[in-house]
Amino acid sequence: xxxxxxxxxxxxxxxxxxxxxxxxxxxxxxxxxxxxxxxxxxxxxxxxxxxxxxxxxxxxxxxxxxxxxxxxxxxxxxxxxxxxxxxxxxxxxxxxxxxxxxxxxxxxxxxxxxxxxxxxxxxxxxxxxxxxxxxxxxxxxxxxxxxxxxxxxxxxxxxxxxxxxxxxxxxxxxxxxxxxxxxxxxxxxxxxxxxxxxxxxxxxxxxxxxxxxxxxxxxxxxxxxxxxxxxxxxxxxxxxxxxxxxxxxxxxxxxxxxxxxxxxxxxxxxxxxxxxxxxxxxxxxxxxxxxxxxxxxxxxxxxxxxxxxxxxxxxxxxxxxxxxxxxxxxxxxxxxxxxxxxxxxxxxxxxxxxxxxxxxxxxxxxxxxxxxxxxxxxxxxxxxxxxxxxxxxxxxxxxxxxxxxxxxxxxxxxxxxxxxxxxxxxxxxxxxxxxxxxxxxxxxxxxxxxxxxxxxxxxxxxxxxxxxxxxxxxxxxxxxxxxxxxxxxxxxxxxxxxxxxxxxxxxxxxxxxxxxxxxxxxxxxxxxxxxxxxxxxxxxxxxxxxxxxxxxxxxxxxxx
Numbered sequence: 407x408x409x410x411x412x413x414x415x416x417x418x419x420x421x422x423x424x425x426x427x428x429x430x431x432x433x434x435x436x437x438x439x440x441x442x443x444x445x446x447x448x449x450x451x452x453x454x455x456x457x458x459x460x461x462x463x464x465x466x467x468x469x470x471x472x473x474x475x476x477x478x479x480x481x482x483x484x485x486x487x488x489x490x491x492x493x494x495x496x497x498x499x500x501x502x503x504x505x506x507x508x509x510x511x512x513x514x515x516x517x518x519x520x521x522x523x524x525x526x527x528x529x530x531x532x533x534x535x536x537x538x539x540x541x542x543x544x545x546x547x548x549x550x551x552x553x554x555x556x557x558x559x560x561x562x563x564x565x566x567x568x569x570x571x572x573x574x575x576x577x578x579x580x581x582x583x584x585x586x587x588x589x590x591x592x593x594x595x596x597x598x599x600x601x602x603x604x605x606x607x608x609x610x611x612x613x614x615x616x617x618x619x620x621x622x623x624x625x626x627x628x629x630x631x632x633x634x635x636x637x638x639x640x641x642x643x644x645x646x647x648x649x650x651x652x653x654x655x656x657x658x659x660x661x662x663x664x665x666x667x668x669x670x671x672x673x674x675x676x677x678x679x680x681x682x683x684x685x686x687x688x689x690x691x692x693x694x695x696x697x698x699x700x701x702x703x704x705x706x707x708x709x710x711x712x713x714x715x716x717x718x719x720x721x722x723x724x725x726x727x728x729x730x731x732x733x734x735x736x737x738x739x740x741x742x743x744x745x746x747x748x749x750x751x752x753x754x755x756x757x758x759x760x761x762x763x764x765x766x767x768x769x770x771x772x773x774x775x776x777x778x779x780x781x782x783x784x785x786x787x788x789x790x791x792x793x794x795x796x797x798x799x800x801x802x803x804x805x806x807x808x809x810x811x812x813x814x815x816x817x818x819x820x821x822x823x824x825x826x827x828x829x830x831x832x833x834x835x836x837x838x839x840x841x842x843x844x845x846x847x848x849x850x851x852x853x854x855x856x857x858x859x860x861x862x863x864x865x866x867x868x869x870x871x872x873x874x875x876x877x878x879x880x881x882x883x884x885x886x887x888x889x890x891x892x893x894x895x896x897x898x899x900x901x902x903x904x905x906x907x908x909x910x911x912x913x914x915x916x917x918x919x920x921x922x923x924x925x926x927x928x929x930x931x932x933x934x935x936x937x938x939x940x941x942x943x944x945x946x947x948x949x950x951x952x953x954x955x956x957x958x959x960x961x962x963x964x965x966x
Contacts, residue, residue: 434501434948437493440928442476442941443467446485454493456485456928467941468505468886468964475507480514480937481727482768484930492522494921495531499949502533503890505962507939508549510884511687512537513728513745515765516549516938518931519889522924523809525826525932528558528873529922532809533891534933535882536852539683540724540731540763541803543635543694544578544589545626546851548684549881551907553891553900554808554855556873557918560823564834564868567858568608571600574646575639576860576867579851580625582632584879586853587613588860588867589622591639593649601625601634601661604853604867614665618653626682627881628689632661633670635679635691644862645843655679658691658703671709673701683723685730686745692720692732700732700743715741715748724763726770726934733760738774740789752787755779764804765934766811766824773801778815780804780824793828796820803850807857808872809932814847819861821847823872836868837861853879855898855910874918876900876910888959894949904959906952 439450444463446456460483467474478484508516521532532554538547570576573590577599580587586604599621602610616622617636624635636655642648656676659667673679678694689703690712698719701709714720720732720741730743731751738757742749754760757774764771770783771792778798781789795801798815805812811824812833819837822830837845842863849860855875860867876898890901898910928943929936942962950958 434499434946434950436944437947438487438945440485440943441474442943443474454487454491456487459484459486461485465939468507468962470965475505475939475941477939478929478936480517480935482935484935485928487926489923489925492924492926493945493947495947496921497915497919498947499893499895501890501892501946501948501950502944503888503950503955503958504943505886505888505941507886508535508882508884509938512937513686513725514937515725515934517934517936518929519936519940520926520928520943521809521931522920522922522926523931524922524924525809527922528556528809529920530809530924531555531920532931533889534931536806536933537725538764538805538852540681540722540733541805541850542722542762542848543624543679543681544580544849545683546580546849548627550581550852551878551882551889551900551902552808552852552875553898554873554875555893555898555918555920556808557920559917560833560872561870564836564870567604567867567869568610569865570602570610570860570867571612572597573600573865575621575644575846575862576849576865577621577623577639578625579849579858579860579867580627580632581851581853581879582627583630586851586858587625587632589625589634590865591621591623591641593620593641593651595650597651599623599636612665613661614667616659616667616669617655617657619655620649620651620653621655621678623655623694624679624682624691626684626689628684630881633682633689634659634661634667635682637678637694639678640695644846646863656693658709669707671703671707673699673709675699680719680721681723683725683730685725690723690730692723694721695719712743713748715750722762724765724770726763726765731763731770733763733772735759740772740783742786749786751783752789754781754789755791761800761802762804764806764811766806767932768930768935771804771811773804773813775800780813791828792824793830795822795830796832802846802848803859805850805852805857806933807852808875810872811932812850812857814850814859816846817844819845819847821859834870837864837866839864852877874898874910874913876908878902878907886964888962890950890955890958892949901952901955904956
């Protein structure tokens with residue numbers, strides 16, 4: 407101690423702050439290191455070896471060396487650390503990092519990277535790459551990384567983000583290039599369906615009316631571009647007065663910038679686009695009304711007809727386990743297209759129509775009318791009910807969000823969360839328009855870590871957060887990417903290829919104790935079995951510094 411320097415309470419407090427800063431700056435503790443170079447053994451010395459289900463060990467890793475990565479088939483392969491040997495992360499900082507390889511052309515969703523989550527209590531964490539399609543008429547999320555934690559928390563109220571333009575129907579939501587887009591039905595004689603970009607706090611920036619008809623009914627992000635499908639929507643189907651706008655739709659457009667839309671095709675005999683989806687590297691579109699049709703974009707303005715099953719309409723489109731799947735409005739049917747031929751996959755109970763598709767816990771689920779039930783695919787001709795959404799008549803959009811499946815309804819425009827054993831929990835009503843027969847919670851998307859939902863007839867968009875989340879709201883480029891999910895202080899972070907890609911809103915760390923008696927799973931979770939390759943997985947107690955994460959990326963990056 408310096409002679410003559412008295413120790414005051416202020417000095418003591420400063421010394422404690424310095425000590426705390428020193429401790430927090432210490433290198434995080436490595437809890438497990440799974441190289442996935444031929445086996446699932448832990449090389450950290452902590453003996454956290456993985457149970458292996460399936461998985462091919464012969465793949466080349468990010469450096470191009472054979473046998474240094476694991477290939478997951480997207481159908482049933484996964485790795486698991488038993489609950490008894492899984493670390494208790496508590497409310498402390500942690501880092502989960504890995505190398506992930508995805509293909510550019512996909513015939514399946516990508517699925518879950520890792521997680522340790524108890525669906526019953528909603529406690530735990532998960533990391534996935536979301537491919538959400540068949541969400542009624544749109545593909546709202548495509549190759550988006552999602553990192554979420556939860557301790558059974560759900561915001562008590564939905565946030566109302568205002569009416570979208572002069573729309574009475576938010577027909578489609580889509581996340582593209584870091585922004586949320588909404589497409590509307592605006593039925594007046596001089597109105598047209600438009601696309602808007604959300605600018606926060608109820609501000610919606612007009613990005614133009616691509617066509618002259620009353621609706622833009624479908625959106626999809628693909629290959630760095632935003633696509634839109636136009637429709638002459640028949641509002642009588644929602645028990646509303648028909649539109650005075652006489653113009654037909656059935657066209658596909660691509661956004662070139664601001665409000666500049668390029669028409670890339672007109673589908674023959676189609677008045678309204680039913681859905682857009684990406685399958686095997688191509689964009690597909692369906693017809694909402696008769697005559698039915700599925701069409702594939704083959705470049706320029708060329709759209710190739712792909713037929714329909716027995717002449718029936720195919721509407722919402724999704725991709726799952728090698729096939730393109732479709733719902734139907736001519737019966738409560740679900741149909742499967744293998745790239746050449748259609749197959750009838752069965753019907754959803756006693757329903758008359760099917761509306762949306764989602765992939766939940768490795769299985770395909772479908773919504774329907776008029777029972778408002780959701781059914782899970784077992785085999786062609788065998789769909790099992792997983793429950794009814796309250797006393798509603800129609801279950802519509804279905805989205806997996808932070809470990810749980812959510813669905814929207816008609817006639818009260820309610821949103822429900824699936825809690826297992828045919829149990830659905832009402833988490834809010836979004837449209838209170840008086841003196842109408844039907845209200846729809848129709849469109850959904852995950853953006854900035856929140857679940858968004860668009861409605862009819864109020865034309866508003868609402869959002870809610872379950873737990874705390876951070877999302878990378880751009881398409882994750884194919885090939886090898888280094889991803890680090892970090893819980894740092896009172897925020898979550900996603901670091902991709904060594905650079906901070908997204909950060910969550912602040913939260914109180916003590917509200918999220920993630921210790922749970924569940925196994926840690928790699929390649930499986932609430933969304934789907936992972937399709938792709940993984941290598942060099944590390945789990946740390948503590949938040950890796952940006953410098954340390956960049957060093958991991960530099961060490962393992964593919965040769966230039």
